[in-house]
Amino acid sequence: MFSLLMNWMRDARILPQISATERQALEAGDVWIDGEFFGGNPDFDRMLKENYHRLPADEQAFLDGPVETLLKMVDTHALSRTRRLPQAAFDFMAENGFFGLQIPTEYGGRPMSTLGKSCVMAKITPHSGILSSLVVIPNSLGAAELLCEYGTPEQKQHYLPKLANGEYVPCFGLTEPTAGSDAASIKAEGIVFRDTDGDIKFRLNFRKRYITLAPVANLISLACRLHDPDNLLDKGEDVGITVLLIEKGTPGLHIGDHHEPIGDVFANGPIVGRDVVVPATDILGGLEYAGQGWKMLMESLAGGRMVSLPATALSTMQLATAAAGAYSMVRTQFGIPVGRMEGVESKIGHMAAMTYMFEGARIFGCSALDRGIQPPVASAIMKAYATETAREVGTHAMDVMAGAGVMQGPNNVIGRNYCSAPVAITVEGANIMTRTLMIFGQGATRCHPHAYQVVQAVENNDTGKFRKHLLGWIGQFLLGMLMTVLRGLTRGHFTVNMPTDVAPETRTYYRRLGWAASRFGLLTNLAMFLLGGKLKARGNLTGRYADAVAWQYLAFSALRRFEADGRLREDLPLLHYSCRYALARTQQAFEGIYENFGGPLGLLLRTFGRLGLGLNPLTRFPDDDATRAAAHTMQTWNDQYRRLCGDSYLPDDPQRGFGRLMQAFRLTSEAEPVRAKIRTAQRAGRLGRGAPETLAQQAQERLVITSAEAALLVAAQQACLAAIEVDVFTPEEFYGEQAPAGLTATGDGGLEKHADQPPLAATGS
Structure with a gap:
């Protein structure tokens, strides 16, 4: 009977047809925690035991030392005009091992962990595209990785030392x-x-x-x-x-x-x-x-999808969030910081939470690679969703910073990265393809507990293997149906295999993830049973399946980060927002699947199924209170803000660019208690109406604040006014007839040249 069934499935092309190249892609790499979601019954205790690394001391020292030095050497605005890296910077990179981060020491390299390479890429990328490409390609898509894995002894001896010292520049x-x-x-x-x-x-x-x-x-x-x-x-x-x-x-x-x-x-x-x-x-x-x-190629591209591109995306998210959060408190309108307006808060809250979640996913994925696990499905998720979210976060930052984001020059800290967002989305497989073909197409076959084994058995005419895995598949399908119904009726209570030791505030998300996974596993089986070989042509449908598994994976990554970070209570707003948002996107994906499945089952899903989804959703999108709480994590210069910025490069020049913005943000944060004293005195009738900054001298005279506090308030106001200025160029500078000499606004609105300003530090309005 099983032999006849196997022959029928092969002849009728019930199962997906796999070409030779597709088989090589399927068999490359490993099934990781992504398999838990496709199986429909995740073991959270096992998943939480997966590695979540921290940088070793020597790699952190490399970030704090040579990487910082390199970034200070390179004037990004000058580089954008000349498009040539100064030879001194290239020589510094060669001498300090920037080209050999995955080359063994015996060949002159400076090998680092996968996480270490990712952190170096993440720190360099927002600063300069030219620098980034010179680090990313040699350490991910260049010849070195393949030579280390496959090269002959003669090839390694000839090429690797010259790649490590920069004599060979690869592509x-x-x-x-x-x-x-x-x-x-x-x-x-x-x-x-x-x-x-x-x-x-x-x-x-x-x-x-x-x-x-x-x-x-x-x-x-x-x-x-x-x-x-x-x-x-x-x-x-x-x-x-x-x-x-x-x-x-x-x-x-x-x-x-x-x-x-x-x-x-x-x-x-x-x-x-x-x-x-x-x-x-x-x-x-x-x-x-x-x-x-x-x-x-499959192995090399998989490395780029989990390492270089997520690092690029995450670094631009961190920079955009850090800049927009700071700017929202430096820029005032209608007498208050724009960051206290709900429309602005909604942007910054979303940016902060997405950055928190994707940073967790980046570290989690790199930790898997460092353990020797190569997860192609999770890598594809990271490539597609990190780069898309980085584009979204960049757009939010532009909305918040407005004119300061659109006027180009050395003081625009987000414009170049915003304009570059399509590059990461396009390379190594356009995101449309990654979402609609790779994630679910590869995942449904490879990550499913039985599907690929059944396909192999049919192709190899192995009746015994076919019987074993087909019966296992049927059993898993029937159990999945039962668990989906039970978890739907109970909303996951008492029916999800809950983790034994997690923060109490987060247990609801594991319950909902277990509930979502059972539905996803059931829908995956239905797609493979009823659509089979037609799945490749149903890109919109498989894209929604990809959305469902991707946002489950990302929500778990945020939870894994929260546990690894020591359950920091101040990060709970970010965790709550990111998990609620990810689960709401999962719910949205399920709704799309139900509405577009097709066939007789599709009619049931579109009617009764869709009604049930609406009446009994996984969750709703974060509300205004959750958004506000998430935004506030990035709107005060404090230890949490600096920690959440991770290893981002924050220049310390208080006269220019990001350093100027950070100076204003620090001072205005420090001055907030002074403003609070003045507002209290205003409510008590001791001071008149007006912005605290305009009452500094009067408040000092009436002993509301000290002279030092008054000076801080004035300094903060001046720094904030300087930080919101944008770049101005003379006609000669604008048309490239001479290098920018530096312009700044004078008190009467005129423009005054300052000989003591460094070249290219043009400011003013």
Whole structure:
């Protein structure tokens, strides 16, 4: 019976059809906590035992030392105009190991943990796109990672020391005009032939584009498809995708031209090859790895999705939130800081909570990689949702900072990152594809406790394995139906496997997550049973499934962070907001699935099911009180604000840019108790009406405040007025006829040149 059923399922294509490249992608990496959500019954105790690392002392010292020094060396506004990194900065990077963060010490590298690399990338990225690309590519998508894993001893000895010291600048040649998100369809071709000298060689023809660092690189990891018409490699005519190492200067290779990325410009450009001939020894890993390039690509791209891109996204979230939170208290309108207006609070509260949640997810994911776990589904979630949320947070910051965000110049602290948001969203698989194809498509098959085993059994005609896992799948499906009904009726009370030791204030979120997971597991089974091979064509539906599992994963990451941080009570507003928001987005995804499932079951889901979802939701979006509490965590200069900024680079120059804003924020926060004294005196009739700053002298004379407090209030007001100024350029400076000399507003509204100001520090209005 099982044999007949297995044959029918294969012939009728009931199960998803998996190509050879899809199988390699599925089998690359590991199932992690994402499998708990697809299984429908998460074991929270086991999930909470998963590692959540902290940086070791030497890596923290690297962040506090060389990284800080490097960022102080580079004038970002000057760099945006010249688009060339000063040689001194490049030399400093080479001497201090910035290019060798994943190269072993025996080859001259300075190896760091995955979390350490992520933190370095996160600190550098918001400061400069040029610096960021020079750190991210060599330490994630360059040749070093693949050489360490697959390189021959000779290749390691030759390339790794020169990569570590900056002699080789790498780039990864993958994307083509007809192969972007669909990397398996690359057209770059290599023809295997035997040269007149008797050696096996490859004749390459290719046209790559969007290649980061290509204009300045001298070592290319090139992905191409090898064809061997004479079977010289003994692997058939179609050898498959292969990675080759090609050096600049090889005849027929054209490299050095630029694209111009949106926002903060960095080195990016095309690579073209016409009849480029290279020896077979240029295969990364040697001849035995001919045709193994797809596996290498999957592993390399997965690293970028969990490490470099989440670091980039999180760092821009932190910067935008820190800047907008500070600016909202520095800028006053209608006699109060704009941050006390509810519309502004709603933006900042959301920004603060999203930053808190995604920082937890970043550290959690990097900790898994450091443990040797490679979770492709969780990595895809982080890539897509971190970069999308960073764009949203950047937009909120622009709304809060208004003119200070849109007027460009050295004092605009968020504009460049806002403009650059589409870059992270586009690279390594556009987010549309990641959301609608990768997360649920790969997760439903690989992370499900039985699905992939059933698919393998059908493909291999293994009746015994088929029987075992099909019966297991049916049992899991029936139990899932029962648990979904019970947890719906009880709202998860008494029916979810609750963790044994978590903060009491957070137990409600575990209960709701367990309830949500059972519904998600059931809906996953229904999709695989009833839609099967049609799922690939139902991108909108699979995108909603991706939303459901992604927001569950992110909510748990926030909970994991709260436990790892020691259950800090001052962070509870951020945890409450982020978990409520994530669960509300999960609820929203379920509603979309019910409304669009299709077929006879879809009718039931759209009617009775949708009614039940509305009457018995997981949760509602955060209310105004929750939003206000979350916003306040980033609106006072204190230990919590500095801690939540993490290892972000906060310049200390009080005359310019972020440093000027932080100076004003610190002073106005310190002056708030002084204002409170004046307001109390006003209510008691001891002082007249007016803003506290205008009453400083009178308050001092009437002994409401001390002279030191009056001086602090005046200093805070002056700092705040300076911090809201935007950059002004003369016609000569604006049209590039001379470098900005620095302008500042004088008391009478005129403009006065200041010779003692540093170059490029243009301020004023």
